[in-house]
Amino acid sequence: MEATLEQAVSILRRNQLKITKQRHALLDYLVTYQDHYVAISAVDEHMRTLFAGMSHNTIYRNIKEFETLGLLEVKSADNQTLVKYQCDFEHQHHHHFVCSNCGRVIELQACPLDAYEAQLPGCTITGHRMEIYGLCDQCTAKGVQAN
């Protein structure tokens, strides 16, 4: 399901965020890349060609705000932060296949690994990585709060 710019804007509105022309253009850009991770620095560069003199701060801050709204998925890779617009607002459990050539992201539905291959016809799988996050037994026993 593709998300539209209007949906994104209404989510800002629903959260009492002002619809500035900068935010509007930023969303417009992000929405067109729903199936690719984009480096924040590339977004930054693009926005500053659209709005000469736009502040780095504005771009980075808005991206962070969009992330807390659940509009964006963020991941770190290779000294850069990558973002991808996500329409899955219910944070439904799923994983990604990421093309190491063009960066295209294909969403996967099931969880056990073997089943994934069937969802990727024609693709070449070269590797995968999974990490589970939480508190280890020692930290859990200490009563540390999960964040």
Place this chain on the structure above:
Amino acid sequence: MEATLEQAVSILRRNQLKITKQRHALLDYLVTYQDHYVAISAVDEHMRTLFAGMSHNTIYRNIKEFETLGLLEVKSADNQTLVKYQCDFEHQHHHHFVCSNCGRVIELQACPLDAYEAQLPGCTITGHRMEIYGLCDQCTAKGVQAN
């Protein structure tokens, strides 16, 4: 299985890398953190207290060399690069549980997700992420080489 400093040194030797006192100390440090990811910048800081005036370059370059030897596992997170000594030289397929409080890493053996929980008694699971890498169908069809 814990790896020893001697094993690490012999791997350098086997690859015709010189055993400098800097590399020796670096390995010594990394080997003591086999079950934690450590930020390279923290390694850098530590090494420079051991060797006043040690070059950033030296630390970063050696860590990269150790990675290509398969001695280290590297991942990006939050504008930092994290490393972990790994004894698994055959690159045996496995995943990690990472404590979000202390950073401790617990190696997991099986793959389907549900089975993992049984391997983490006493732990609090707050989330997980998996990504499969490769070439998408379009890039595969184009004949792009996997890297």
Place this chain on the structure above:
DNA sequence: CACTAAATCATAATCATTACTATTTAGTTT
């Protein structure tokens, strides 16, 4: 139209990482 909190701009700082070149050193050879 005025108001005000929120957002942005402009500038500079910070932090991780990398580049570059002169100097040093590990491991080998004589």
Place this chain on the structure above:
DNA sequence: AAACTAAATAGTAATGATTATGATTTAGTG
């Protein structure tokens, strides 16, 4: 054991992503 040489390191500075700060502007409201 001294000499040799490629490899490694030191020292210095640059780069690039991201964040901080304080003054100015603006979206949304009354």
